[in-house]
Amino acid sequence: MSDTSARRRTRGGGGAARRAERTSVSFEVAKYIERNIPLTELLDEEALQIIEANAEIILEEIGVAFTDNPDALNVWKEAGADMSGERVRLPKGLARKLCETAPSQYKQHARNPDRGVVIGGKNLVTAPVYGPPFVRDVNGGRRYATMDDFRKFVKLGYMSKWLHHSGGTVCEPTDVAVNKRHLDMLFAHMTLSDKPFMGSVTDPTRAQDSVEMCEILFGADFVQNNTVMTSLININSPLTFDATMMGALEVYAKAGQACIVSPFIVGGAMAPVSVIGTLTQVLAEVMAGIAYSQLIRPGAPVIFGTFVTSIDMNSGAPTFGTPEASQILYGAGQLARRMGLPFRSGGGLCGSKLPDAQAAYESANTLNAALMGGVNFMLHSCGWLEGGLVASPEKFVMDADQLGTLHKMAAGVRADENAQAMDAIREVGPGGHYLGCAHTQANFKDAFWRTELLDYKPFETWEEEGAQDTVALAANRVAKLLNDYQQPMLDPAITQALEEYVTKKKASQPDAIG
């Protein structure tokens, strides 16, 4: 079982602390998953070698484009790349060699020391949905997301036992100007939760703001010497690295902050329609991106990212939870492990518009593949709906409950004398019943994973209570979690300094639109 710790939150010292103590909610939070199970190695050695050889050919013959970024072109030129305009061609082996300085795992600190996560190795860290411009809930239907929604999702994430990470853009707060919303988002993560979080990537200056806010929260010395953010750098597939994302990566790498270097691929549109072809492009892109991060600062923490969906060839819509998406996830995990890099993929991904059976089939397929495929950092673990266009609080708690099953699966199976239960089998014998036996009494509390959401009631009770479906049960749980929520303690001086930073930054420039 993963590391968990009981936790009591208080609001301050002395009398206030004692008062808070009496009324606070005690709850457990899982630290992160440490796998004790074998992974699925879907591709054989021959297929992996083909992909790796072809990725080198892509980098050498086709190359990658670093657009609108003369500094990056200079960096590449000095590193020995073959330059032609914005096209960067990497001699065989160069990218892989440069990637060698990237750490195989790293610790991302949280302001609550118990909430720090180690990303890489056998670990799996779960983070919520990222990026939806819309929100859907049972009461309000589908509408543009606001900063109020954003804060609700951060609170839900804080209250979710099996969620290790507060995430980043849990939804797009469309009621705040695009050039200022990152300030409000970071302030929410920093003050409403004490779990680790992600920085802004939509502009290099916003990445810099993220670093500066972290310096207020953690202290400048601490940030200089430790990783306190993991941020999402999408590659503009195929094979293109734009100045915005690379600018954010440059800021973070220089500051020793972690980046997920992640192709964003709708299969058949931004990559070939074949699994092996897509994996080859993914590997080439990730190697080029991570090599660049190591040119900026050798040893900068990075994650081998892979976000690939399949596509519905009738409508052109991206599709999720499909076999091809799982195959790519498994293969990319193998490629990342062969490079000794942490791996990001998976999540509760689905195409459904509603948190219905389709959403759950698709999400469960992806969550299972992510567990068995060796994902180390799982963005979109919960709350994702409609191909990522929509964040849903009900889906959030539904997926978050399922994350508990991953924890239990990852723990593996104990085979000690107590687990062998031979005394129980002897005691009960043919035709007997185990419910009352000593072994059952001693072990039942931890024997089985327990949902905090799903329905196991007798049919009659369930019917009397209104025959609620999963969405209704989830809506109840959302309301309960938000009602039970208490803000984790933070030094008021830090809160004030963050507020002042946000106010000053907002006042320093006019609102940008779009």
Place this chain on the structure above:
Amino acid sequence: MSDTSARRRTRGGGGAARRAERTSVSFEVAKYIERNIPLTELLDEEALQIIEANAEIILEEIGVAFTDNPDALNVWKEAGADMSGERVRLPKGLARKLCETAPSQYKQHARNPDRGVVIGGKNLVTAPVYGPPFVRDVNGGRRYATMDDFRKFVKLGYMSKWLHHSGGTVCEPTDVAVNKRHLDMLFAHMTLSDKPFMGSVTDPTRAQDSVEMCEILFGADFVQNNTVMTSLININSPLTFDATMMGALEVYAKAGQACIVSPFIVGGAMAPVSVIGTLTQVLAEVMAGIAYSQLIRPGAPVIFGTFVTSIDMNSGAPTFGTPEASQILYGAGQLARRMGLPFRSGGGLCGSKLPDAQAAYESANTLNAALMGGVNFMLHSCGWLEGGLVASPEKFVMDADQLGTLHKMAAGVRADENAQAMDAIREVGPGGHYLGCAHTQANFKDAFWRTELLDYKPFETWEEEGAQDTVALAANRVAKLLNDYQQPMLDPAITQALEEYVTKKKASQPDAIG
């Protein structure tokens, strides 16, 4: 990809055939899944050896009970067991030795030669839900199942591309007397479908009726020399083999017909609350049952069955799609493979009362585990609801659609030159688009699994069309499949002989109740 064959059904020769040809529905049916992927070996060698050693201890020291079955006790005595009343203790190694004559795989024939299935090895054969006394559909709610429901499920199974087997008691037709309903059920499978099916096990005489009806359908010679039924023999866990089930097994084994020898365990009630303890009991029970089948007829085809749920320790309700259930499935698969026996487990199992998100999460978790855990025969693949109390036509088509993803996953990943897609990557280059390139045009038809149910439409279209959830889409598909259904051709003389057999058997005894 698994073997599929296009198929046209006709209703007879000459003019009738030509008329039928013009109106018949052409559709593809998958033969069965042949896995080309590595399985998940969850337990390590040490744990497996502990389980195997402890199972021998159970058989030798505790023994198993064969109740109300003096003939079985005589068989065991002659085989060298240590007898004490109805308790049968098996000296170390005896059960395993007896199991060695059971085949590692066998072919179950269907009346349509193209629909025969090979059970064992790398194969996965899917069969629908088995046993629910209730039916729930969107129109009628939850009610007792009838023979009319039964026929609908057989038709849905016949029309489902990814379902290889027609199953057995797809629901309990409660409007027919318990001692006669097996006749109507078999007649439905034999005449409304041409896929393989299961025989009756609720009484040895009904097993005999099943054999006799098969002799009419296939010819007596054919049935003597071939396996035409796979039937479900549940063990009365813990460690008890009752006379009804063993009587049915005796009939089938003597006739060379296949049996699934399957512990039926609600974990914590009929087995210890630990995974290893439960697996140990499962192995002991299966070894004893299969050893007995081989004493009846060496070489009789059998399947190592495992049906284990976890339990909600608050309500005592069985729970599905949980990590412990998956762990047991994975472990049991390993034990079965070490014995060289076909393995049955899994299915679209869920505890939910409705075909909602809970049902889908739970079902997907089990379906994924069944694929990766090496299941060879998957009963309850589709249609299962509310812990098996309810059969649902909507859930049937929802799960059946997901079975398509298992086919694609099982096929593995091709790495040939076309799959490598290097020409496409060269053609498109950085910043390009793959939708129009030659490789995409040549490959898109088979590139991605295609749902026949789920929604990928643009949001606006979906909303205009009524914002249908998965249940609504499934209800549409159920109606379409039943509307498109055409009965597969069968020699009218055989149909008549089967009808006469059923009529005669029904007239030979009064209705039994309960």
